[in-house]
Amino acid sequence: MTDETDERSPDAAAESAAAGAATAAAPAPTKPEAAPAPPAEISRRGLFSWAAVAWVGFSAAIGGCVTAWGRFMFPNVLYEPPTSFKVGVPDDFPPGVVDERFKETNGVWIVNNDGKLYALIAICTHLGCPPNWLEAQNKFKCPCHGSGYYKSGVNFEGPTPRPLERTMITVDPSDGQVFVDKAQKYLWEQGQWEDPDSYIKLG
Numbered sequence: 001m002t003d004e005t006d007e008r009s010p011d012a013a014a015e016s017a018a019a020g021a022a023t024a025a026a027p028a029p030t031k032p033e034a035a036p037a038p039p040a041e042i043s044r045r046g047l048f049s050w051a052a053v054a055w056v057g058f059s060a061a062i063g064g065c066v067t068a069w070g071r072f073m074f075p076n077v078l079y080e081p082p083t084s085f086k087v088g089v090p091d092d093f094p095p096g097v098v099d100e101r102f103k104e105t106n107g108v109w110i111v112n113n114d115g116k117l118y119a120l121i122a123i124c125t126h127l128g129c130p131p132n133w134l135e136a137q138n139k140f141k142c143p144c145h146g147s148g149y150y151k152s153g154v155n156f157e158g159p160t161p162r163p164l165e166r167t168m169i170t171v172d173p174s175d176g177q178v179f180v181d182k183a184q185k186y187l188w189e190q191g192q193w194e195d196p197d198s199y200i201k202l203g
């Protein structure tokens, strides 16, 4: 009896040995991974939390829409006071008095000074703050940077470069009322305070 191994050629034996080695080195087949476990069931409390968050978001969106609609239907309207108005008769303004009744409503002081009635615009000529009338000190004083003005409106202290402005002021012949028109301004530095429409000459 002959040995088969011995009858193979040396090359065939080598190939056979290599195949055996490759078979031995190949990794053993692995089992397929088990399918992931299904997610844990969502708890009832978590469900309610998400529902609450969704409801709050929905409510906020609706609220925003309603607000936007309201602003569209009822936009802000700026009501400016009229630029021309009547303030009473000349006798309503005693000599030497700065009348502040129209500062808040119309932005002017009515001043009876040196035999003239005039209207000063209550805006500082530095940067536009509203000055205050200081009766005890007989002057207008701006609270922003300290500019000061005489009763006439001429500046004398602080950073402002020029006097307060005056407006047109006349007596309406139809009813004897003092009529003020802020659309027409008079500037001291341009000599306009001499204009007869910038003051009322008092008897």
Ligand code: FES
Binding pocket: 124, 125, 126, 127, 128, 129, 142, 143, 144, 145, 146, 147, 158, 159, 160
């Ligand atoms: S705004 Fe009146 S002093 Fe500056």
